Amino acid sequence: WTDDEAREGFQSSKNEAASSFGDDRIFIEKFVTQPRHIEIQVLADQHGNAVYLHERECSIQRRNQKVIEEAPSPFLDEATRRAMGEQAVALARAVGYTSAGTVEFIVDGERNFYFLEMNTRLQVEHPVTELITGVDLVEQMIRVADGQPLPFAQSDLKITGWAMESRLYAEDPYRGFLPSIGRLTRYRPPSEIAAGPLKDSGNWVNDNEGGDSPTAVRNDTGVYEGGEISMFYDPMIAKLCTWAPTRGDAIKAMRIALDEFEVEGIGHNLPFLSAVMDHPKFVAGEMTTAFIAEEYPAGFEGASLPDTEIARVAAAAAAMHRMAEIRRARISGRLDNHERHVGENWVIFVAGREIPVRIRADREGATVTIDGHDLRVESDWRPGRSLARLSVNGRPLVMKADRIPAGFRLRLRGADLRVHVRRPRAAELVRLMPEKIAPDTSKLLLCPMPGLVVKINVAAGDEVQEGQALATVEAMKMENILRAERKGVVKSVSAEAGQSLKVDDVIMEFE
The missing domain is CATH 2.40.50.100 (RNA polymerase II/Efflux pump adaptor protein, barrel-sandwich hybrid domain)
Structure with a gap:
């Protein structure tokens, strides 16, 4: 936007290009307003056959690096999709390209599209294309290299359902997405679920039990619990994918999968990914490549949960606290705690609020009363477990849970909450405690x-x-x-x- 920014960006780009590629030349490109990053997956063999496997949208980016991808794009219509696909295939044929490749475009708000570059390799985000087409791109690359012809024509390639990919980066969104290094003291991805093979009708077969619709969960990674994340490599440590029949269902599946993903020991962007999945602009499919700059101009500070969700979290924390108390009473050798059948008054401190609650626990869970409304909490959670799967009035609630003094650190849907459960008298005394002042580092x-x-x-x-x-x-x-x-x-x-x-x-x- 200014001469100074142009000069700094020019020099920084030259430095990065020289370091990464041994070539510091700079190319000038057209400035496109309301840009969306949409790319076409192509596949070509040695017999003159070439097809496009539809598109992926990669508009959620930071520092020109993709963060979230999906296939297909919520923005393209069928005519634009066909035009982009045909031009991508024409490009591959013009240079005699064989194997899988990606032709990247910038698309403006009027669906005009401009060639950006071609990546003559398999892209990080290729799984979302595999999930909507049922084509194993790695297998096809090997077959093409072996001289085999493509086993399908363009007319055979249909779009089935919707797929999302979230890139898990070793970078701290609370510090401007700066890289983070260290040891992975905990790395536990959600369980992977296969969507199953394609039927003759072109619809996925899914034998997963539970849920209103078939879904798939896939996690591609190269790290492990106890491994070291160093400063010498790209910060991406995993790519988490979900598939469902509709875009809305794929987003819902991704929300749950992100809440179940446990990573400790380094800064990471799981909270940011969760926040994006709940963002109205993303849910509506109205994002551009400027999404992060426009929606988080002062930086990412975590997600704010609505009052209804805060109430559910408060009820869950109260129930978990009571479950832990009951378990401790049993371990101590005392008789079964008779008070667990009796209502007890507590105060929940969460998100700057004090919420009076009444807890009535039983063998199956607990009923927590907030503002005169009963919330039934059921769970198999036990103290020591880092992942809590509960239901509140029949609706699932998944949280990462760690014990802290007088409560829990709970993380869900992009929010990182310290929830304290205290007796009314203890709550009165806490209000009198002075706040700890952080050291002054302003100079x-x-x-x-x-x-x-x-x-x-x-x-x-x-x-x-x-x-x-x-x-x-x-x-x-x-x-x-x-x-x-x-x-x-x-x-x-x-x-x-x-x-x-x-x-x-x-x-x-x-x-």
Whole structure:
């Protein structure tokens, strides 16, 4: 948008290109308004046959890197889809291309489309194409390489259902999506569910039990619990996919799968992915490549749950607390706790609110009364389990649950909540406790991520302006420019180019 941004972007792009590809040339492209990133999957053999396997939309991006993909696109009509597919095939044929490849386009708000590039390889997001077509792209690549002809024609390739892919990145959305490294102390993806083979009618066979519609869950990954995430590779550690007959059902399946995905030990973007799945603009299919910048201009700060969902979480926490108490009473050797059949008054502290509740527990669960309304909570959750699957008045509720003093840390649907369950007298005393004040770091430039210092732009004694570049730190194949938050004078510089830093290491201090 400005000359300064153009100059900085130009130099940063040259640096990244030279580092990644040994070629720092820059190409100038058309500026497209309301851009959507839509790509066409092509497959061509050595006998002159070429087909397109429809499209994927990859408009949810940060730093021009895809975060969420889906197939098909909610934006394209059949005429545009056919035109893009035919041009993608024409391109593949013009260069004599064989194997699987992806032709990427930018599409504007009027469905005009512009060629971006062709990736002559299998893309990260290929599973969503496999899920809607039933075609194993890896198998077809091997067959093409073996000289075999494609076993299908364009007319055989139909779109069946809808598929979503969420990329799980080792990056912290609460810190501007900066890379995070460390050991995976917990890595437990949701259970994978196969959609089954295609029927002759072109519809998926699904023998999964439970739920209103057949769904599939797939997780492609290369990491494991106890493994180390280093600063030397791309931050993507898994790609989670769901499939369902409709886009709405595929989104619902993804919400549940994300809530069940357990990752600890590093910063990760699971909360952000969950928040996107609930965002009205995404649900309506009205996103562009500017989605993150427009919807989270001040950065991602977590999702805010509606009052109805907060009430369900409060009821669940109250029931879980009572279940834990009953279990402790049994383990201690005392007689079965007779109070579990008696109503008890408690106060739930959650999301800045105090919610008085009354709990009546029994062998199957608990009934929690909030504002005169009874919420029946049932679950097989036990203390020590990190994943809680409950139902509240018959509706499922899946949360990641960890014990904290007098309560739980509960994470669901993009929200990270510290929920405390206290007796009324304890609640009165807590209100009198002073708040802990964080140390003042306003005069320090701290390294926001583990990385390598590429450049220090200022020296001690320099006066800097708001927004001025102070230093560049490289991590996980990306350069990150650190800027001044306000006008000031540099007092001292503690880091130098080529130095490796940890999170929150001091780079410089201001007067």
